[in-house]
Amino acid sequence: MKKLLATIFTALLISSHFFADNAKTTDFLVSAQKAGMTFYWDPLTSSGLIEKNGHRISFHAGDDFVLQDYKTVVNEKAPVLENGKLVSYSSFMNSAENFFKTESNDNPYRIGAILIDPGHGGKDPGTSSVQKIGGKSVKLVEKDINLNVGLKLRDYLKKSYPDKQILMTRSKDVYLSLNQRTEIANSVKLKDNEAILFISVHVNSNFNESASGYEVWYLSPGYRRQVLNAKSAGEEKSLLPILNSMMEEEYTTESILIAKFILDGITAQVGTQTNSRGIKAEEWYVCKNSNMPSVLIELGFVSNKKEAALLNDDKYLQKLSFGIYNGLQAFVTHFERSRGFTGK
Structure with a gap:
């Protein structure tokens, strides 16, 4: 990460290429599609990214600079929103096309670690419910369900990714404060070309016993984090707010993608055993204090009789774990390929 940030700062200082504001404009989405680019857009943060040939350009609508492959800041006018539609200067599209043709000799950027956080534990049981299941009164406790799914997920990931750090905040019934969980996440040692993902697992409850379904949360874009420290900027501390904003928006975009893949x-x-409640944004403590892409998964409602029976079934918990695993696997593949990682 230090090496990456140093490259970003150096590039921002020496980059001087800039196209005039009065250049011809085009419909960005149409132009990107014609050029064979894959486009992702987050309307909440007005940030987007385009991919092609193993390279990526990310931007915030209206900014005077864009970020290439997460390491080079270029003074290029980003697409801008006009009447609800993204419009780009033709110079931007030309520059993007030229960039996507380049070959990269850099080390592949990859997911180096995945941290699984089974919520609650020890003296903190989380939510609980007593339900009649199979004619017997059964007490479902959130901390136990979270740990069960977390351990299954860990085993799936370890088998598929022996070269990555597959970690857990807790692997048994012990208490950890929210602060301890985020400290664990932020202290994981990574190589310069590696990233970490934070996955928190929880179970829901509601006074309305008909409430049911699973959902995945990411940090609300309205909450602004300080994800870079002042030491990263060296002598150019005036650039820190700009780079912090760009890095934070990348985390948000990636968190949304993780949430979608997991869902x-x-x-x-x-399948139809229960319902999806979708992707949602909230300022969960573990998400807003973890300096990395992060999501919080709610597996279902122990307060719902039908769903409680499912959450008490180990085979169903295995399905949930495997679903999360498949979602993470899809994201890892996407993430690593988008940075030129081919594995060939």
Whole structure:
């Protein structure tokens, strides 16, 4: 990460290429599609990214600079929103096309670690409920369900990724404060070309016993984090707010993608056994204090009789775990390929 940030700062200082504001404009989405670029857009943060040939350009609508492959800041006018539509200067599209043709000799950027956080534990049981299941009164406790799914997920990931750090905040019934969980996440040692993902697992409850379904949360874009420290900027501390904003928006975009992939993965596994409540944004403590892409998964409602029976079934928990695993696997593949990682 230090090496990456140093490259970003150096590039920002020496980059001087800039196209005039009065250049011809085009419909960005149409132009990107014609050029064979894959486009992702987050309307909440007005940030987007385009991919092609193993390279990526990310931007914030209206900014005077863009970020290439997460390391080079270029003074290029980013697409801008006009009447609800993204419009780009033709110079931007020309520059993007030329960049996507380049070959990269850099080390592949990859996911180096995945941290699984089974919520609650020890003296903190989380939510609980007593339900009649199979004619017997059964008490479901959130901390136990979270740990069960977390351990299954860990085993799936370890088998598929022996070269990555597959970690857990807790692997048994012990208490950890929210602060301890985020400290664990932020202290994981990574190589310069590696990133970490934070996955928090929880179970829901509601006074309305008809409430049911699973959902995946990411940090609300309205909450602004300080994800870079002052030491990263060296002598150019005036650039820190700009780079912090760009890095934070990258984390948000990636968190949304993780949430989508996980939600799709769970849906594929559980089918019509219960319902998807979608992707949502909230300022969860573990997400807003973890300096990395992070999501919080709510597996279902122990307060719902039908769903409680499912959450008490180990085979169903295996489906949930495998769905999360498939979602993470899809994201890892996407993430690493988008940075020129081919594995060939």
